[in-house]
Amino acid sequence: MSKNLRKKFALVGLYLLATCLLLLMISPYLYMLLQSLAPWREVDRVFIPSSLGLHSYRWLLGGGLSTLPRPWLRAWGNTALVTTTVTLSRVLVGALVGYALAVLSFRGKRPIQNFILFQMFYPGIILLVPAFLLIRAMGLYDTYLAMILPGLVSTWAIFMYANFFRSIPREVVEAARIDGASELRIIFQIMIPLARPVTAIVFLFLFMERWIELLWDMIVVRDPSKQTLNVLLATMFGPYGGYPGPLYAAGVLLTFPIIILFLLFSRRFVSGVSLIISS
Amino acid sequence: MKWQKELGGWLLASPYLLSAVLFFLIPLGWSISLVFFDWNLISPVRTYIGLDNFREALSSTRVYNAFLNTYKFMAIIVPGVLVSSLSLALIVHHLPRLKQFYAVGFFLPYLASGVAIGLVVRGLLAYDSPFNEFLRQVFGSSPRWLRDPVWAVLVIGFMIIWKFSGYYALIFLAGLQGIPRELYEAASLDGAGPFTQFRKITLPLLYPAFYTVLVLAVGLCFGIFTEPYVLTGGGPRFATHTWQLEIYYQAFERFRAGYGAAVAVFNALATFISILIIRRIVEAWGARRGFR
Numbered sequence: 020m021s022k023n024l025r026k027k028f029a030l031v032g033l034y035l036l037a038t039c040l041l042l043l044m045i046s047p048y049l050y051m052l053l054q055s056l057a058p059w060r061e062v063d064r065v066f067i068p069s070s071l072g073l074h075s076y077r078w079l080l081g082g083g084l085s086t087l088p089r090p091w092l093r094a095w096g097n098t099a100l101v102t103t104t105v106t107l108s109r110v111l112v113g114a115l116v117g118y119a120l121a122v123l124s125f126r127g128k129r130p131i132q133n134f135i136l137f138q139m140f141y142p143g144i145i146l147l148v149p150a151f152l153l154i155r156a157m158g159l160y161d162t163y164l165a166m167i168l169p170g171l172v173s174t175w176a177i178f179m180y181a182n183f184f185r186s187i188p189r190e191v192v193e194a195a196r197i198d199g200a201s202e203l204r205i206i207f208q209i210m211i212p213l214a215r216p217v218t219a220i221v222f223l224f225l226f227m228e229r230w231i232e233l234l235w236d237m238i239v240v241r242d243p244s245k246q247t248l249n250v251l252l253a254t255m256f257g258p259y260g261g262y263p264g265p266l267y268a269a270g271v272l273l274t275f276p277i278i279i280l281f282l283l284f285s286r287r288f289v290s291g292v293s294l295i296i297s298s
Numbered sequence: 299m300k301w302q303k304e305l306g307g308w309l310l311a312s313p314y315l316l317s318a319v320l321f322f323l324i325p326l327g328w329s330i331s332l333v334f335f336d337w338n339l340i341s342p343v344r345t346y347i348g349l350d351n352f353r354e355a356l357s358s359t360r361v362y363n364a365f366l367n368t369y370k371f372m373a374i375i376v377p378g379v380l381v382s383s384l385s386l387a388l389i390v391h392h393l394p395r396l397k398q399f400y401a402v403g404f405f406l407p408y409l410a411s412g413v414a415i416g417l418v419v420r421g422l423l424a425y426d427s428p429f430n431e432f433l434r435q436v437f438g439s440s441p442r443w444l445r446d447p448v449w450a451v452l453v454i455g456f457m458i459i460w461k462f463s464g465y466y467a468l469i470f471l472a473g474l475q476g477i478p479r480e481l482y483e484a485a486s487l488d489g490a491g492p493f494t495q496f497r498k499i500t501l502p503l504l505y506p507a508f509y510t511v512l513v514l515a516v517g518l519c520f521g522i523f524t525e526p527y528v529l530t531g532g533g534p535r536f537a538t539h540t541w542q543l544e545i546y547y548q549a550f551e552r553f554r555a556g557y558g559a560a561v562a563v564f565n566a567l568a569t570f571i572s573i574l575i576i577r578r579i580v581e582a583w584g585a586r587r588g589f590r
Contacts, residue, residue: 030394033389033392033393034393036389037389037390037393037400040386040389040404041400041403041404044403044404044406044407044460044463044464045403045406045407047407047410047415047418047419047460048406048410050418050421050422051414051417051418054418054421062421063421063422063424063426063427063428064426064427064428065428066428112313112314115310115313116310116311116313116314118310119306119307119310119311120311123303123306123307123310124303124307125303125304125306125307125308126304127304127307127308127311128307131311131314131315134318135314135318138318138322141322141326142562142565142566142569142570144521144541144542144545144562144565144566145326145329145559145562145563145565145566146321146322146325146326146329147545147549147558147562148329148332148545148549148555148558148559148562149324149325149326149328149329149332149559150321150325151549151550152325152328152332152339152555153320153321153324153325153328168321169317169321171313171317172313172314172317172318172321174314177314202306202310227408227409230411231409231410231411231412231413233411233412233413233523233524233527234523234524234542234546238546238550249411249413249414252411252413252414252417253413253524253527253528256416256417256420256528263417263421266417267417267418267421269414270411270413270414270417270418273411273413273414274409274410274411274414277409278406278409281402281405281406281409282402285398285402286398288402288405289397289398289401289402289468289471292468292469292472
């Protein structure tokens with residue numbers, strides 16, 4: 020009896036600990052949210068503001084400082100546009116190429132596979148400067164395409180899909196072929212629906228990664244009307260220093276959409292992560 | 299029929315091939331020639347200077363600081379993130395219900411942009427922030443945080459530990475869930491207490507997860523950019539300067555394309571060699587203990 024009771028107490032303690040840690044982990048987000056809603060004279064002066072309001076957001080969406088106006092809302096749109104395009108393409112190309120490598124047999128498959136591995140392990144930092152030069156030589160400097168084009172294909176996504184498709188019994192594909200289905204039909208009507216757990220995890224990780232990209236977007240785009248929100252925010256640390264409230268509001272606009280998106284898909288997430296580790 | 303099959307394969311693979319040629323092979327070739335030139339990105343004149351870029355990088359105190367700081371960050375981040383992610387995983391693993399809820403919650407920091415969290419950290423550590431007021435009331439003084447070379451490294455290291463703990467915890471969690479329950483039951487029948495069980499069963503069987511997290515965390519330290527870029531600019535006195543900051547500064551602020559590319563080569567080499575050495579050490583340690 021007393022052993023049982025002790026166990027119960029330990030369990031309550033464990034939940035208490037877990038909840039405290041959870042609050043600690045998300046406290047920076049809560050702080051950001053509260054400060055973005057706080058009256059300006061209280062921002063960064065008190066933890067819990069005396070009143071909450073949307074004035075920081077209104078100021079931000081009105082263009083910000085009149086001496087240094089910035090298109091904050093548009094920057095959010097830029098982030099969404101670039102991230103969505105890049106991620107959708109990465110997922111689609113990942114599935115197509117992954118299928119070709121895992122299911123089809125053609126000469127050149129082996130070298131392509133090896134090359135993908137080589138590219139995955141090649142240190143990307145070496146390519147930063149020449150990739151920028153290439154973008155400039157193509158006349159794409161300061162355009163949306165500069166942020167989008169180099170990111171349309173992810174070797175990691177290809178790798179993940181190829182791994183998954185290899186685990187699907189060959190009979191599935193053979194049977195569909197006998198029924199006269201074309202390869203594209205097999206991909207879109209059989210394989211991609213089967214790969215939903217992979218798609219969820221690949222999409223989420225690639226989306227999150229692209230949403231907060233800084234270095235590349237900062238290098239290839241200078242025009243504030245094309246900058247992503249992350250870049251715009253990074254460049255405003257100095258000049259907007261006296262307006263922390265609106266900067267927190269911009270931080271919320273940058274952070275909370277992706278948290279919400281993640282939470283919507285999170286049901287499959289924890290089990291999905293093991294897919295990444297096992298490969 | 300035969301050629302159709304061939305064509306189909308190549309067609310499906312073509313988006314990858316196109317992007318690999320354009321955004322991997324061409325820059326790769328370009329990087330090889332770039333490092334031998336002195337070029338300011340604009341002028342039509344490029345001067346061939348042989349290995350001078352590498353020589354300059356080797357004797358540069360900026361590069362030396364970036365090199366050294368990486369290991370400073372590593373000394374904080376790697377143990378910190380290992381302990382915190384393993385702790386989070388153990389807690390989640392022992393919860394009978396709501397595992398998913400807590401695991402997802404602990405993962406949320408991973409979604410944070412270093413820029414947005416930089417704002418929070420800057421606000422929290424500002425001289426007259428409520429946090430510092432509190433410290434001054436209790437201890438009589440507050441650290442200079444980002445303007446102190448030691449604290450600045452700790453703060454940025456802590457930000458990175460915070461961000462990755464929940465992610466790595468999922469790797470440990472998968473490892474924990476792969477350990478058969480019978481092992482614990484058998485050990486418990488043999489009279490092993492929870493602590494012994496943890497040391498003799500959990501830790502050895504978590505070795506693969508431990509290895510994965512360790513290699514990921516070490517690699518991470520070579521790519522630090524956002525946090526010091528927004529918070530310290532690499533200061534004070536280069537205490538938080540990193541490889542990527544140096545490459546960005548040289549290539550895109552001073553427009554020294556060749557020199558920046560040469561520093562990037564050293565960055566890649568340092569990363570590669572360090573990871574190789576650390577892997578060897580951990581593998582040897584694991585083999586001696588009979589882990590796999």
